[in-house]
Every structure is written in C-alpha cells, then in structure tokens.
Amino acid sequence: MAPATPEAEAHQALIEQIDIHQIPKPxxxxxxxPNQRRNKNIKTILGDAVRKEASLMPTQDNSGIxxxxxxxxxxxxxxxxxxxxxxxxxxxxxxxxxxxxxxSKLVLERNMRSNGFSTAPNATYTNIESAPxxxxxxxxxxxxxxSAPYTDPKTRLRYHDKEIFGVIRTLGQGVAEQYLEARxxxxxxx
Amino acid sequence: xxxxxxxxxTQASDPQISxxxxxxxxxxxxxxxxxxxxxxxxxxxxRSRGPERAAIVIDNGSSETRAGWSFxxxxxxNITPIFSKYRDRKIGKAxxxxxxxxxxxxxxxxxxxxAFEAGxxxxxxxxxxxxxxxxxxxKLGINGSNGGIDMPIVMTEAVANLPYSRKSMxxIVFECYSAPxxxxxxxxxxxxxxxxxxxGLVVSSSHSSTHLIxxxxxxxxxxxxxxxxxxxxxSAEYLLKLIRLKYPTFPGKLNSSQMEYMIRDHCYLSRDYDxxxxxxxxxxxxxxxxxxxxxxYTEEVIIQKSEEELARIAEKRKESGRRLQxxxxxxxxxxxxxxxxxLDYYRDLQSKISNxxxxxxxxxxxxEDMKDEAALERTIKELDRSIRKARTKDVGGPEIEExxxxxxxxxxxxxxxxxxxxxxxxxxxxxxxKSNHEARARAKAEKEKEKARVAEEQRADEEKRxxxxxxxxxxxxxxxxxxxxxxxxxxRLKADLGNRKSLASQNRMKSIANLASDNPTKKRRRGNxxxxxGANDDDWGVYRQIATGEGSDDEEEEDLGASLKTxxxxxxxxxxxxxxxxxxxxxxxxxxxxxHAFLRGPRPFDPGSQAEAHQLxxxxxRIRVPEVIFQPSIAGLDQAGIVEIAADILTHxxxxxxxxxxFLRDIFLTGGNSLFSSFDERLREGLRAQLPAEMExxxxxxxxxxxxxxxxxxxxxxxxxxxAAAVSKEEYFEKGAxxxxxxxLGNAYS
Numbered sequence: 001m002a003p004a005t006p007e008a009e010a011h012q013a014l015i016e017q018i019d020i021h022q023i024p025k026p027x028x029x030x031x032x033x034p035n036q037r038r039n040k041n042i043k044t045i046l047g048d049a050v051r052k053e054a055s056l057m058p059t060q061d062n063s064g065i066x067x068x069x070x071x072x073x074x075x076x077x078x079x080x081x082x083x084x085x086x087x088x089x090x091x092x093x094x095x096x097x098x099x100x101x102x103x104s105k106l107v108l109e110r111n112m113r114s115n116g117f118s119t120a121p122n123a124t125y126t127n128i129e130s131a132p133x134x135x136x137x138x139x140x141x142x143x144x145x146x147s148a149p150y151t152d153p154k155t156r157l158r159y160h161d162k163e164i165f166g167v168i169r170t171l172g173q174g175v176a177e178q179y180l181e182a183r184x185x186x187x188x189x190x
Numbered sequence: 191x192x193x194x195x196x197x198x199x200t201q202a203s204d205p206q207i208s209x210x211x212x213x214x215x216x217x218x219x220x221x222x223x224x225x226x227x228x229x230x231x232x233x234x235x236x237r238s239r240g241p242e243r244a245a246i247v248i249d250n251g252s253s254e255t256r257a258g259w260s261f262x263x264x265x266x267x268n269i270t271p272i273f274s275k276y277r278d279r280k281i282g283k284a285x286x287x288x289x290x291x292x293x294x295x296x297x298x299x300x301x302x303x304x305a306f307e308a309g310x311x312x313x314x315x316x317x318x319x320x321x322x323x324x325x326x327x328x329k330l331g332i333n334g335s336n337g338g339i340d341m342p343i344v345m346t347e348a349v350a351n352l353p354y355s356r357k358s359m360x361x362i363v364f365e366c367y368s369a370p371x372x373x374x375x376x377x378x379x380x381x382x383x384x385x386x387x388x389x390g391l392v393v394s395s396s397h398s399s400t401h402l403i404x405x406x407x408x409x410x411x412x413x414x415x416x417x418x419x420x421x422x423x424x425s426a427e428y429l430l431k432l433i434r435l436k437y438p439t440f441p442g443k444l445n446s447s448q449m450e451y452m453i454r455d456h457c458y459l460s461r462d463y464d465x466x467x468x469x470x471x472x473x474x475x476x477x478x479x480x481x482x483x484x485x486x487y488t489e490e491v492i493i494q495k496s497e498e499e500l501a502r503i504a505e506k507r508k509e510s511g512r513r514l515q516x517x518x519x520x521x522x523x524x525x526x527x528x529x530x531x532x533l534d535y536y537r538d539l540q541s542k543i544s545n546x547x548x549x550x551x552x553x554x555x556x557x558e559d560m561k562d563e564a565a566l567e568r569t570i571k572e573l574d575r576s577i578r579k580a581r582t583k584d585v586g587g588p589e590i591e592e593x594x595x596x597x598x599x600x601x602x603x604x605x606x607x608x609x610x611x612x613x614x615x616x617x618x619x620x621x622x623x624k625s626n627h628e629a630r631a632r633a634k635a636e637k638e639k640e641k642a643r644v645a646e647e648q649r650a651d652e653e654k655r656x657x658x659x660x661x662x663x664x665x666x667x668x669x670x671x672x673x674x675x676x677x678x679x680x681x682r683l684k685a686d687l688g689n690r691k692s693l694a695s696q697n698r699m700k701s702i703a704n705l706a707s708d709n710p711t712k713k714r715r716r717g718n719x720x721x722x723x724g725a726n727d728d729d730w731g732v733y734r735q736i737a738t739g740e741g742s743d744d745e746e747e748e749d750l751g752a753s754l755k756t757x758x759x760x761x762x763x764x765x766x767x768x769x770x771x772x773x774x775x776x777x778x779x780x781x782x783x784x785x786h787a788f789l790r791g792p793r794p795f796d797p798g799s800q801a802e803a804h805q806l807x808x809x810x811x812r813i814r815v816p817e818v819i820f821q822p823s824i825a826g827l828d829q830a831g832i833v834e835i836a837a838d839i840l841t842h843x844x845x846x847x848x849x850x851x852x853f854l855r856d857i858f859l860t861g862g863n864s865l866f867s868s869f870d871e872r873l874r875e876g877l878r879a880q881l882p883a884e885m886e887x888x889x890x891x892x893x894x895x896x897x898x899x900x901x902x903x904x905x906x907x908x909x910x911x912x913x914a915a916a917v918s919k920e921e922y923f924e925k926g927a928x929x930x931x932x933x934x935l936g937n938a939y940s
Contacts, residue, residue, distance in 0.1 A: 015295055017225050020325055021275070021286035026334030027327050032366040038316050038358055041307050045354045123350045123412040123938060125312070128401075130418045133830035137823035138464070144788045145432075145810040146467055163784050169685055175438070182431045184826015 046126065142179045143167060156180060212477070212793060214484040214805075217442075218451040220270060222294035229266060230331030232259045236341055241370055245342040245907040248326065249377055249900040250313075252306040253397030253422060253862060255289075256900045257326040260344065260907035265900045267329055271305040273318040274298040288325035309424055311348035311398045312355050320362060327367070338368025342916060344907045346377040346899060349401050349415055351937055357927040364922045373907075373916040378403060379410050379935040380902030381860040381892050389848070390856025391836060393873065395863035397422045400819060402835050406848050409934045414843045416835050420819050420827055422863045426450040428825050429457075429815045433806060436789065442485035442804050452808065453815060456481045459866040460813040463820070470810050471787045480791035480809045487804035526580050533573045540566060599624050655764065663765050670757045674774060677750055701736050816866050820876065833876030841881065854885055860892040860899070906935065 016022075040048070141148040141160035148158035152168050155176035159165050168176065180186040236244035236259055249256040249265065258265035269289035276297055277284045287298050305322055307314035332339055343363055347356065356374065363372045378394030378401060392403045392410075400418040404411045426449035433444060460466040470479060495503070543551040543563065551563075560566050601609070601617040602624065609617060655662040686694035723729050754774060761768040770776055780786040780794060789795075791807045818825045819832050830838070836857070840850055857877075859870055870889040877887055892898040906912050915933035922929065932938050 011295070014225070015285060015298075018287060018291040018294060019285045020288060020321070020328060021284050023328055025324055025328065026337075027332050027339050027367055028324070028334075029338065029366050029368055034316065034320075034362070034366075039314060040354065041314050042310060042312055042352065045312075045352050048354070049352075123415055125348075125350045125352050128350050128412075128415050128417045130416050130829040130835050132828045133823065133834055135830070135834060138821065140467075140814075140824060143435075144471070144784070145814040146471065147464065161784065167785055175435070178431075178435055182428070182435065182826065183824070184828070 042125070142183060156185065210477075212480070212482045212791065214482050215455070217448045217483050217485055217806075218455070219445065220290060220293060220447040220450075222290050222292075225291075226267075226329055228329055228331045230333070232262070232266060233331040233333070233341075235259070235261070241340065241342055243908060245344050245912075246326075246330065246339070247900060247904045247907055248323075248343065248345045249380075249903060250346050251377060251397060251899070252311045255322055255326065256897070257330065258900065258904070259330075260904045262904070263901065264897065267326060269322060269325065271318070271322055272302050273305065273321045274301040274303065275321070276301045286321060288322055306398065309398055309419065309421075309427075311396070312352055313359065314355075316358055316362065319359070320366065323362070323367065340370060342371040342373070342907070343367075343369045344373050344375065344903050344912065344916075346380065346903060347374050347937065348399075349376050349378070349403065349417060349937065350412065353928060356930070356937075360917070360922065360927050360930075364919055364927075369919065371916040371918045372922075373912055373933075374930070374937065375903055375906065375915075375933070375935040376403075376410065376937060377899035377903075378860050379405070380900075380906060381895070381898035382858050382902070383408070383935055384898045384902030384905055385858065385860075385890075385892050387856060387858050389852045390858050391839065391853045392858050392860065393832065393836065393864065394861040395421060395819060395832075395859075395869075396861035397863065398424075400832060400861070400863065402832070402839060404839055404844055404853055406852075411844075411847070412938050414839055414847075416839060418819070418822065418827075418829055418832060418835060420822055420825070420829075421861075422450060422453070424825070424827075425453050425457075425815050425818065425863070428818065429453060429811060432811055432814070436811075437806065440804075440806070442487075452483065454865075456483075456808050457812045457816050457866070459816045459820075459868045459872055461868050461871060463813060463817050466813060467810070470813070471784055473787070473792065476787060476792040476809070479812070480787075480807050481812065482791065483806040483808065484801065485804040485806070487800045489800050522580060526577060529573055529577050529580075533570065533577060536566060536570045536573065540570065659764065663761070666757055666761055666765070670754065670761065673750060673754045673757065677754070677774075680750075698736050701732050705732065705736070819863070820872060833873060833880065836873065836877055837880040840877070850881075851885060854881070854887050857887065857889040858892065859889060860895045862896050864891070864895055902935075911935075 139148045139151075139158050140146065141164060142157045143164050144160055146160040148160055150160075150165070151158050152165065155168055155171070157168050157176055157179055159168055171179075177186050236246075239261060243261070245260040247258055247260050247265070250271075252271065255267070255269045255271050256265035257267045257269070270292075271289075272292050273286070273288050274292040275284065275286045278297075285295075285298065287294070292298050292302050303315055303318050305313050305315050305318040313319050327339060332341070345359070345363075347359070351374075360372060363369050377396070378392050381394070382390070382392045382405060387405060388408050389406050390404075392401070392405055394401045394403070398421045400420055401415060402418075403415040423446070426446040429449040429452060430444060430446050433440070433449070539554065539558065540563075543554055543566070546554065555562065555566065558566070560569070599620050601613065601620050604613075604617070606614060606617070651662075683694055686692035687698065758768075758773045762770070762773070776782075780790075786795065788809065789807060790802075791809065796802055814824065818827070821831050822829045840853055844850065844853060854877075857870075857873065859873070870891060874887050874889045881887065894901070911933060915931050915936065917929060917931060930937075930939060
C-alpha cells in the first residue's frame with residue numbers, strides 16, 4: 001500500500017480529485033466504438049490519400065470504357081472544347097486529374113468557377129506551404145549566432161572569428177554535426 | 191578584427207570588479223495550479239437560451255484548447271492539449287488527467303501525450319482529443335440528461351485542415367457526443383472578423399505555424415494562403431537545441447516548456463538584426479543584454495567550525511601527538527637499555543676473551559656467531575655509537591660531529607701474493623670503499639663547479655643587461671616567443687591526437703605498432719638483427735610520444751609554464767614596452783574572450799560555484815530565436831521568410847484580383863507568436879523595401895492576439911452566417927462524415 005504520510009495522502013486525494021477517469025460521462029454515446037487505428041500522423045494521412053486516388057483511377061478508367069460518355073460531363077457542358085476531340089483522347093489516355101474526381105468535387109469546382117477564381121487550384125495542406133526563399137541566405141556563426149565570414153572546411157561549421165575557430169577545433173566527436181543539425185545542414189544517412 | 195568583447199578602449203584593466211551582481215531570473219515552466227471545479231451555471235444559462243442562441247465554442251489550438259459559451263465574452267477553460275492515462279498497479283485503478291493536471295503527478299507526467307502532431311496544427315491522436323473534449327464537457331457542467339451534448343458546437347481548425355482529420359473530428363462530435371450541429375472555422379479569420387477586418391492580409395503567427403491569408407470583402411482567399419512551418423513550439427525547440435549545445439554539461443533539467451517561457455520573457459525581435467547582432471557581445475552594456483537564468487541548485491555544505499571547536503580539535507591532536515611521542519620515547523628508552531645491556535655483555539665478553547686461551551676464545555666467539563675478534567670489536571663500536579647518538583637525541587645534548595675518517599686503504603698497496611685469503615677479501619672491500627669515497631668527492635666537486643657556473647652565468651647575464659639592455663631584452667623576447675610557440679604547438683599536437691585521421695595520430699599508431707611487433711620493421715630493413723634499443727637515450731622518447739591523455743606531459747608543461755613566467759617577470763621588470771597586458775595570462779584572460787562573453791556574460795566564472803554552474807546566460811539567443819520567422823534559413827528551415835511571403839502574395843499572387851492597396855491598408859497581426867513588440871514594425875519596414883514607395887502600408891495588431899480567435903468564433907456563433915454554415919446531425923447522418931458547408935471564415939472543400 002501507499003505510504004501513509006500526510007503529504008502522500010494529500011497527494012493521493014488531489015489525484016483522485018483531478019482524475020477524470022472515474023467521473024461519469026453521460027454525454028458520451030455508450031455505443032461509440034472508434035476505429036482502433038484512427039491515430040495517423042500527417043505523413044500517413046497524405047500517403048493514404050495518394051493511394052486512394054491511385055486506386056480510384058483504374059476503376060474510373062474501366063467505367064469509362066464501359067460507358068464512354070461518362071467523363072464527358074465536364075467538357076460537354078462547359079463548351080470550351082468539343083466532345084469530339086476530348087472523348088477519344090480521354091479514353092485512350094485517361095486524364096489522371098479528372099479521373100480521380102467524384103461528383104461532389106466537380107460540383108464544387110463549378111461553383112468556384114462561377115465566383116471568378118477559376119485558375120487557382122484548391123488549397124490543400126501541402127500546397128499552401130511556403131516555397132523556399134529566393135533571397136540569398138545570410139551566414140551566421142553556428143556557435144555564437146554572430147555574423148560568420150568564414151567556414152571551416154573540415155566540419156562545414158560557419159564561424160565568427162579565430163577564437164571561435166579554436167573552439168570548433170576542440171569540439172568533441174559528433175558535436176559539430178549537432179551544430180549543423182540546428183541549422184538543418186547535417187548529413188542524413190539513409 | 192571582428193567587433194567583440196576584445197575592444198580594449200572600452201575596457202579598463204579590471205572593469206568587472208565594479209560590476210554589480212547580475213539580476214537572476216528563475217526559470218518558469220508549465221505546472222499544475224489548482225483543481226478546477228465543474229461550472230454547471232453556464233450550461234443552465236445555455237439551456238434557458240436554447241440551442242438556437244447558445245453554442246459551445248472551442249478554439250482547438252495546438253498550444254491551448256480554449257472552450258466556453260458563445261454568449262460569454264471570454265472562454266471558461268484554457269487547457270494545454272495534453273493527456274495522460276496510467277494504471278496504478280498497487281491499487282488497481284486507472285487515472286486520466288488532462289491539461290496542466292498532468293503535471294500534478296510525476297507518474298502522470300511520464301505518460302503525457304499530445305493531441306497534436308508535433309509542430310503542426312493537425313490533430314493526430316484522437317484518443318487524447320476525445321479525452322480533452324470529455325474534460326471540456328465535464329468542466330462546462332454538461333450533465334447529458336438528454337443523452338449527449340445538446341448544444342451546437344463551433345470549433346476552430348487549421349488552415350487547409352486535412353480531410354481525414356476533419357472527418358474524424360466530425361465523427362467524434364456526432365457519433366460520440368451526439369451534438370445537434372457542428373461548424374468549423376479558421377482561428378485567425380475569426381480573430382480578423384472580431385477585429386472588424388474586411389479586406390486585408392491576415393498574418394497569424396501561432397504555436398505551431400505561421401499563416402498569411404489575404405481576405406477580400408470578408409472572404410478569405412484560401413487559395414492564396416501560405417503557411418510557414420514556424421511558430422512558438424518550433425522556436426522553443428530551437429532554443430532548447432541551442433542551449434543544449436551552448437551548455438553541453440548543464441546539470442539542470444531542461445524542457446521545451448521552460449524554453450517557451452524564456453522566449454516569452456526574455457526574447458525580443460530586433461529592429462535591425464544585423465546591426466544589433468554585430469555589437470551584441472560587446473563589452474559595453476553586456477550586463478543589460480545578458481540575461482541570467484538561475485536554475486535551482488544545492489550549495490555544497492561546508493561545515494563551519496566554531497573557534498572553540500577548532501581549539502578543541504587542535505588540543506586533541508596535540509594530545510594524541512604527545513601520547514605518541516611519549517610512547518616512542520618509552521620504546522626508545524627500552525631499546526637503549528637493551529642496547530646498553532648488550533654493550534655491557536659484549537664488553538664483558540671481550541675482556542673474558544682476552545684472558546682466555548685462543549681455543550676457548552674461538553669457542554666463545556662461535557657461540558655468539560662472531561667470526562673473529564675484529565668482528566666483535568666492530569659490533570661493540572657500532573653499539574657504542576648508536577647508544578651515544580640515541581642518548582644525545584633523547585637528552586638533547588650537543589650534536590657530536592660524525593667523524594668522517596679517511597677509511598683505511600692500507601691494503602691496496604700490498605700485492606695479492608703477500609696476503610692470505612682474509613687479507614684479499616679485506617683488500618677487495620677496501621677497493622670498493624675507495625672508489626665509493628672518490629665518487630662522492632667527485633660529485634661534490636662537480637656540484638661546486640655547477641654552482642660556480644650558474645653564478646658566473648648570472649653575473650654575465652647581469653653584465654650583459656647593464657651593457658646591452660636592448661640586446662638582452664631582444665634575447666628574452668625571442669625566448670618568450672619560442673616558448674609561447676612551443677606551448678601552442680603542444681596544444682595543437684594534443685588536439686591533433688584527438689583526431690584519428692591526423693598525421694600526429696597516425697605517427698603515434700605507427701610507433702605503437704612498431705613497438706608491439708616482434709621484429710620491428712626498421713631494424714629488419716637495415717638487416718641488423720641486433721636490437722640496441724635503449725642504447726641511445728632518445729629511444730625512450732617513443733614512450734612519451736605514444737602516451738596520451740591524463741598526465742602524459744604534465745611535468746614538461748609545468749616546466750614550460752614556469753620558465754615562461756620567469757621570462758615574463760624579467761621582461762616586466764626591465765622592458766618598458768612590456769606591460770601586464772602583454773603577458774600570456776592577460777592575453778588569454780577571460781575579459782578578452784568572446785566565448786566567455788557568450789557563455790558566461792560580463793562577469794568572471796567560478797567553476798567551483800554550484801550556483802554559477804546552474805546558470806544559463808541568454809544573450810545572442812534573445813534575438814536569434816525570434817529572428818527565425820523573418821529568416822527561416824537561420825534554423826535550417828528551407829522556406830521563405832514572412833516578409834518575402836507577404837511581398838509575394840501582395841505583388842504577384844493577388845494581381846488582377848483586387849487592388850494591392852486595399853490589402854496593404856490592413857495588415858493584421860494575430861496569434862501568440864506575434865506578441866514580440868516590434869513584430870509589426872519589422873513587417874512594415876520589410877514590406878516597405880519590397881513595394882513601390884507610394885504605397886501606403888498599415889499594420890495593426892489584434893486587440894488580444896491570443897483570445898480573439900475564440901471571441902470571434904463566439905460572436906460568429908450567434909449570427910445568421912453560423913446558422914447557414916453549421917452542419918446538423920441529420921445532415922451528417924444523411925450525407926456522411928465528409929460533408930461540409932463552405933463559408934467565409936472556414937476552409938474550402940478539397
């Protein structure tokens with residue numbers, strides 16, 4: 001059993017008080033059984049999405065062969081390309097982007113176009129990420145953060161002056177790599 | 191020379207003595223505060239208003255989950271989105287904690303999990319998310335009398351949230367909590383809306399990321415939105431990395447929560463980064479720029495003894511010393527008495543022998559293990575001498591000069607033929623004695639000579655100094671330079687030996703291999719099998735060469751240091767150009783060291799002090815960490831900085847959609863990471879440099895960059911737009927988990 005010192009008892013009491021495991025939660029649906037494998041990181045989610053899209057493609061393709069007029073939905077109503085041109089091309093070489101679309105997506109896209117932003121693609125988690133900088137990056141000392149006019153050819157560390165260089169030369173094994181990692185310039189072995 | 195603490199003009203010989211003790215800051219971190227009771231009054235009020243005019247508003251941010259009622263003006267709950275669940279095996283009971291409660295117990299702390307994926311605003315752990323929602327509903331006092339949450343829910347989500355993520359959340363809200371309706375929105379847009387923004391550029395720098403979203407006529411242009419993967423959490427991780435590298439042997443425990451507080455309390459955005467950086471470690475004003483964080487430590491206790499105690503201890507020691515002395519004296523006395531008895535006995539024996547016949551005397555001597563009378567004589571003499579010595583020592587009589595008689599070398603002249611066997615032995619002994627004696631005399635003479643030589647040298651030296659001071663000084667200077675070079679060479683060698691690939695190390699390995707091998711390569715090559723290793727004294731140097739590490743060259747080092755000291759002392763005395771500042775000690779002094787200024791600030795460092803060992807000095811980091819958002823390459827983030835993104839959006843991507851000027855008139859800052867005081871100024875000045883001069887640029891901050899997202903959502907929740915955007919439970923069951931309604935402040939379907 002737990003030691004019965006007053007502090008320990010007080011602590012135990014506090015823990016019992018803030019614990020939410022024992023508190024009844026009547027607002028929860030008792031039949032709610034979540035998917036055991038629902039916890040996914042971003043990488044997995046994005047990977048799954050790509051795979052799903054890829055697996056949709058052949059089925060669309062097949063259905064397109066069975067009913068050749070099916071994917072004309074887009075082009076025929078738009079009127080900016082003739083169905084005569086697009087139909088044989090799409091059956092021979094399926095348009096990947098089009099193939100993965102489902103109905104609701106197409107409808108939404110149509111709505112978007114009516115708003116006047118027809119050229120822009122949808123905003124997704126990946127494509128709103130900022131692009132690499134075009135500006136020339138300034139160099140800063142890896143040790144102190146001051147301006148760094150020099151680079152040590154051996155460790156590839158940037159440094160401020162000869163005293164810092166002395167420090168670099170006395171760094172232990174692997175420390176230089178850690179400094180590089182802080183700048184994202186370390187070597188990654190795969 | 192780069193500007194640094196080495197500027198001598200700003201520095202007296204010892205400016206730091208007058209420096210006041212540093213102001214110490216204590217580290218802060220997330221901790222358990224108090225138990226939060228359930229607040230059912232809000233729920234009662236909501237029930238009375240009805241689900242048309244009340245909603246639960248949850249700002250589901252990665253730094254904090256803020257939850258409350260739409261009809262109130264502030265969230266009731268601020269919870270860190272962490273959760274901990276463990277089973278106490280002793281009492282067979284499971285515990286779950288949410289938010290800061292996790293920090294109340296160490297075991298719970300060990301099982302802590304975050305709802306969000308590290309460094310992003312995307313929920314990745316749904317068990318944790320569910321528990322957090324449980325906690326929210328418990329604390330909001332919802333009793334579930336209608337079987338579920340009977341109030342609409344308004345929730346914020348990340349910009350361009352992943353469809354899977356949204357679907358999971360929707361499922362939970364409708365399936366698990368049976369909420370009547372749910373609406374999502376983007377936090378920064380809520381904040382903008384709350385601050386009456388219509389058209390402008392929303393810059394939201396928050397815990398996990400920074401977003402720039404142009405808004406036109408209250409509608410977000412999400413396709414032009416841009417995310418920079420840098421926010422408060424990344425800053426904290428970066429600072430943690432820097433501190434760990436700066437103090438690799440720091441004894442205290444460091445975590446990113448402390449770093450978050452440090453950034454909040456000590457870091458600031460520099461107005462002109464490069465300019466400020468160039469003088470950051472300069473001596474002047476370093477006291478103000480250097481912030482010292484004092485971590486808790488325990489001082490090594492040195493027990494101070496009182497005067498009385500010390501006296502008693504000394505007395506005790508003296509007492510025991512006396513006792514020992516007495517014992518020794520007693521023993522000596524006993525020994526003396528025994529010796530005297532022996533002496534008497536031998537004397538007696540001697541007199542007896544002299545009277546006895548030869549045969550009888552031989553018998554007596556044999557009984558005493560003596561060879562002959564001479565031996566007896568010697569024994570007696572020895573005994574006599576030792577007794578006399580002991581007595582003088584004991585009684586304290588006058589020291590008797592040890593008579594160094596010229597030993598008897600008489601036999602050496604006598605040819606061997608004339609001696610009997612005993613004589614020859616005696617002669618050999620005498621020869622040995624003689625060579626011994628002569629060697630001693632020689633050594634003495636040599637010593638005298640050496641002394642004379644040193645005296646002569648000193649005299650010549652002095653003479654030279656008096657006659658040719660300049661030459662003499664030059665000599666000293668050269669000698670000193672040589673020594674300094676030697677010290678440096680040694681340091682370099684030592685450093686080189688640390689590197690496996692250096693020439694020095696390779697030579698060393700070669701020597702070791704050579705020594706270990708049975709037939710050393712060099713010898714064999716010469717075809718000379720005779721191993722004369724050691725004949726030359728230098729041969730042994732190889733062992734010094736291969737020894738590294740502790741104590742390998744301590745003696746010599748001491749020696750170099752000592753001779754350098756004497757040389758410098760001479761120079762100090764006689765050379766007017768050589769001052770205290772020129773000595774090697776002064777040049778390697780900490781006041782000259784940039785590294786010292788960086789690591790330990792403007793005050794001397796005492797390696798023995800526990801307090802100082804537990805101190806962190808924040809100086810360059812104070813501006814280095816916040817700067818990353820403007821120059822992400824500092825932290826190795828391969829993305830454009832916030833100014834570059836804003837300029838790109840304004841000058842290129844919004845072309846043809848609306849006039850640039852409309853957006854520039856309202857650049858809106860929100861989010862906890864935008865709290866740095868000159869954030870708006872930096873952004874404005876950065877944009878000014880990239881845009882035509884006639885453009886008018888106006889920046890403004892949210893009234894409350896942290897809470898306005900929640901407030902905006904609460905305000906929105908009552909209105910008509912909310913009613914149009916909310917997805918009801920019926921719609922969910924009819925149209926599926928991925929069904930959503932787009933609105934001005936929310937994400938678009940993708």
